[in-house]
Amino acid sequence: MTGRPRHLVRFKPYQRLMHLVLMVCFLGLAATGLPLLFSDSTWAASLARAFGGFEASALLHRFFATGMLLCFAVHVGELLYRLVAKGERSLLWGPSSMVPQPADLVQMYGHVRWFLGLGVRPHFDRYTYWEKFDYWAVFWGMFIIGGSGLLLWFPQAFSTFLPGWIFNVALLIHGEEALLAVGFIFTIHFFNGHIRPEKFPMDMVMFTGQVSEDELRRERPAEYERLVREGRLDTLAVPPEPDWVSTGGRVVGTTAVAIGLLLLVFILRGFFG
Amino acid sequence: MRALMSLVAGLWLAAAAAPVAAQTPPDNDTCLMCHLDPAATRANGTSVAVAPDHFGESVHGIFSCVDCHEDLAATEEWPHAESLARVSCQTCHDESVSNFEKSVHFALRERATGRAGATCVDCHGTHDIKPSSDPSSRTYVLNLPQTCGTCHSHQQIPGPGGEVFEHFQDSVHGRGLSRSGLTVSANCSSCHGAHDVRAPEDPESRVHRSQIAGTCATCHQGIDQVYEESVHGRTVAGGNLGAAVCSDCHTSHEILRSETEAWRLDAVRECGTCHVDKIGTYRDTYHGKVTALGFTRIATCADCHGSHDILPASNPQSMISSTRLVSTCQSCHPGANENFVKYDPHADKHDPERSPALYWSARFMQLLLAGVFLFFGAHTLLWFPRSLAERRAHRRAGAASGDRTPPAEE
Numbered sequence: 283m284t285g286r287p288r289h290l291v292r293f294k295p296y297q298r299l300m301h302l303v304l305m306v307c308f309l310g311l312a313a314t315g316l317p318l319l320f321s322d323s324t325w326a327a328s329l330a331r332a333f334g335g336f337e338a339s340a341l342l343h344r345f346f347a348t349g350m351l352l353c354f355a356v357h358v359g360e361l362l363y364r365l366v367a368k369g370e371r372s373l374l375w376g377p378s379s380m381v382p383q384p385a386d387l388v389q390m391y392g393h394v395r396w397f398l399g400l401g402v403r404p405h406f407d408r409y410t411y412w413e414k415f416d417y418w419a420v421f422w423g424m425f426i427i428g429g430s431g432l433l434l435w436f437p438q439a440f441s442t443f444l445p446g447w448i449f450n451v452a453l454l455i456h457g458e459e460a461l462l463a464v465g466f467i468f469t470i471h472f473f474n475g476h477i478r479p480e481k482f483p484m485d486m487v488m489f490t491g492q493v494s495e496d497e498l499r500r501e502r503p504a505e506y507e508r509l510v511r512e513g514r515l516d517t518l519a520v521p522p523e524p525d526w527v528s529t530g531g532r533v534v535g536t537t538a539v540a541i542g543l544l545l546l547v548f549i550l551r552g553f554f555g
Numbered sequence: 556m557r558a559l560m561s562l563v564a565g566l567w568l569a570a571a572a573a574p575v576a577a578q579t580p581p582d583n584d585t586c587l588m589c590h591l592d593p594a595a596t597r598a599n600g601t602s603v604a605v606a607p608d609h610f611g612e613s614v615h616g617i618f619s620c621v622d623c624h625e626d627l628a629a630t631e632e633w634p635h636a637e638s639l640a641r642v643s644c645q646t647c648h649d650e651s652v653s654n655f656e657k658s659v660h661f662a663l664r665e666r667a668t669g670r671a672g673a674t675c676v677d678c679h680g681t682h683d684i685k686p687s688s689d690p691s692s693r694t695y696v697l698n699l700p701q702t703c704g705t706c707h708s709h710q711q712i713p714g715p716g717g718e719v720f721e722h723f724q725d726s727v728h729g730r731g732l733s734r735s736g737l738t739v740s741a742n743c744s745s746c747h748g749a750h751d752v753r754a755p756e757d758p759e760s761r762v763h764r765s766q767i768a769g770t771c772a773t774c775h776q777g778i779d780q781v782y783e784e785s786v787h788g789r790t791v792a793g794g795n796l797g798a799a800v801c802s803d804c805h806t807s808h809e810i811l812r813s814e815t816e817a818w819r820l821d822a823v824r825e826c827g828t829c830h831v832d833k834i835g836t837y838r839d840t841y842h843g844k845v846t847a848l849g850f851t852r853i854a855t856c857a858d859c860h861g862s863h864d865i866l867p868a869s870n871p872q873s874m875i876s877s878t879r880l881v882s883t884c885q886s887c888h889p890g891a892n893e894n895f896v897k898y899d900p901h902a903d904k905h906d907p908e909r910s911p912a913l914y915w916s917a918r919f920m921q922l923l924l925a926g927v928f929l930f931f932g933a934h935t936l937l938w939f940p941r942s943l944a945e946r947r948a949h950r951r952a953g954a955a956s957g958d959r960t961p962p963a964e965e
Binding site: 317318319321322326327330331335336337394396397398412434437438439441442443444445446447448449450451453454455458459461462465466469470473474478479480482500 | 838839840841843844845847848849850852853888889890891892894895896897898899902904910912913916917920921923924927928931932934935937938939941942943945946949
C-alpha cells in the first residue's frame with residue numbers, strides 16, 4: 283500500500299449511461315405494468331390511477347418499453363461493431379467476455395464452498411458468474427418480455443400471420459417473465475449490488491464508473507493480477523470522481539432502490555395479501 | 556268513481572230502508588264544534604283536531620263525518636267516547652281492500668310479526684285523502700316514492716331491505732321522477748302494484764322471478780321481445796328460475812344507466828356470480844384485468860356476448876357464433892380477422908384440454924420462476940453471513956493499518 287489509494291476505471295461513461303437508461307425504463311415498466319399483474323389487489327387500482335388511468339399507464343408502459351428496446355438495440359449494435367469491425371475476439375471468450383465459461387461453474391462451486399466455510403474465496407476476474415447471470419437474464423428477458431410485449435402491442439398486425447391463441451400465451455409469459463425479472467432485480471440484484479454487507483449501502487461503481495485499487499485487488503484479484511502482469515493498471519488510473527458525480531449517483535441509486543423495494547412490498551402484498 | 560256511486564247508492568238505500576231515526580245523526584258542523592279546535596286532544600295528549608279546509612278539499616269532502624265514523628251516527632252521549640270503532644274503508648272500497656288483504660302489508664299485521672304492515676291510512680292519509688291523480692296526493696306518481704319511503708328507508712327498516720328509498724332515488728327510475736319529473740318513469744307501484752303488494756317470494760308477486768320480465772315489459776316492451784328469445788329468457792320460461800332475470804343484472808332499486816362506469820363494472824361482477832368459471836378466466840385476460848382495476852373502456856361481458864340478446868355460441872345469431880365472431884371483435888379491433896379471433900378470451904391456464912399451449916407455458920414459467928428464486932434465494936442467504944464477516948474483518952484490518960478508506964464507497 284503506497285500512500286493514497288488510486289482509483290481505476292471500471293465502466294466507461296457510455297456503459298454507465300446505458301445502465302441508467304435501462305434502470306429508469308425498468309422501474310417505469312415495473313410501476314406501470316405491475317397493477318395489471320396484481321389487478322385484484324387494492325394498491326393496484328390506486329397505482330394505475332396515480333399514472334392517470336389505464337390508458338395513460340399503457341402509454342407510459344410503451345414509452346419505457348421503447349426506451350428499453352432502443353437501449354438493447356444500441357447495445358447489440360455496439361457488440362456487433364466491436365466484434366465485426368474491430369475484431370474484438372475477447373468479447374467471445376476469455377476473462378473480459380460476458381460469455382459463460384467453464385471457469386464460471388468452477389468459481390460458483392468454489393463460492394458456495396466458501397459460503398459454507400469449506401474453502402477459500404475464488405479469485406474472481408472482471409465478470410463473476412452472478413453478474414453474467416444478471417446480464418443474460420436481461421438479454422433473455424429482452425426477447426421474451428420484449429417479444430411478447432410487441433405481440434400484445436400490435437395484435438392485429440401479428441394476427442395476419444399468427445394464430446390468435448399466441449396472444450393468450452404472450453400475455454401469460456409477459457406477466458410471468460416480468461414477475462421473474464422484477465422479483466430478481468428487486469431482491470437478488472439489490473442484494474448483490476447494494477444490500478450485501480460488503481457493499482452496503484450501495485456499490486457506486488455503476489454510477490461513478492470507478493473502483494479503488496484496494497477494492498479491485500480484494501474483489502477481483504484475478505483481474506488485478508492480470509492488469510499488473512499486462513502493465514495496464516496505470517493506464518486505468520483516474521483522479522477520484524468529482525463530488526457531484528458521487529452525490530448524484532448516490533441520490534439516483536438510492537431513489538431507484540427505494541422505488542424497487544416499494545414495488546417489492548406491493549408484489550408481496552399481492553401474493554400474500 | 557264506481558266506489559263513489561256504490562257509496563251514494565248504499566246510503567240512499569240505507570236511508571230509504573231505515574225506519575224513522577231515533578235521532579238525527581250529527582252533521583259535520585256539529586263535529587267541528589269540538590274538532591275545529593287545534594288544541595283538542597285525547598286524554599293521552601294526542602290531537603283530535605280536524606282541519607276543515609283539508610277535509611273539505613279532500614276526495615271525501617262531500618261526505619259526513621259519520622259516513623266513515625259510522626258508530627257515531629247513533630251516539631247520544633256527547634262528547635262521545637274516546638275509543639271509536641275502526642273506520643272501514645271496505646264499505647265503499649271493497650275491491651281495493653280485498654286486494655290489500657292479499658298483500659304483504661296485510662300479512663305482516665295478521666302474522667303479528669312485530670313489524671307493522673302499512674294500512675290504508677299509512678299511504679292515503681286520513682281526513683285529507685286526495686285522488687292519486689291530484690299532484691298533492693300522497694299517492695300521486697311523483698309523490699309515491701316519498702310515501703313508501705316513510706317506512707322503506709334506512710331509518711325505518713335497518714338492514715339490506717331498508718335502503719329501498721335511498722337506492723330508488725338514485726336509480727334511473729328515481730331520477731326520472733324526481734329530477735326529470737317524468738310521470739311515465741317507473742314508481743313503486745309500477746312494479747309492486749298498489750294495494751296487492753306481495754313479497755318477492757310469492758309466486759303471484761309482480762316481482763317474483765317468474766314475473767319480473769313481464770312486469771318490466773309493461774314499459775320496456777322492445778327489450779322484453781329480445782330477452783324472451785335469449786338463453787336467459789328461454790331458460791326462465793322453461794321453468795328454471797335460476798337463470799338471469801332483469802333484476803339480477805340491473806338490480807331492483809338501484810338501476811343505473813347502462814353507460815355509467817359503475818354499472819359496467821357491476822354488470823361484470825353480476826355475470827360472475829353465476830358464471831363463476833368464466834369470470835375467473837376473464838380476469839386472467841387483459842380485458843378482465845383492466846376492468847378489475849376499475850376502468851371500463853375495454854371489453855366487458857356484454858361487449859362480446861350481448862346483453863338482452865345473449866345466445867349460445869351454437870346459435871348462428873349469437874354474437875360469439877363462428878359466423879359473427881370476427882365482426883364482434885371488430886367492434887373494438889377493426890383489423891380483426893379469422894386468425895385474430897382464435898384468441899381465447901376465456902383461456903384457462905389450468906386446463907390442458909381447452910388451452911394446451913397456455914397450460915404448458917404456465918407450467919414452464921412456474922418451474923423457471925421457482926428454480927431461479929430457489930437457487931438464488933439459497934445463494935443469497937448463504938452469502939449474507941459470509942459477507943458480514945468479511946465486512947467486519949476488513950474494518951478491523953483497516954483500523955489496524957490506519958487505512959481510512961471506507962470499504963464500499965469507491
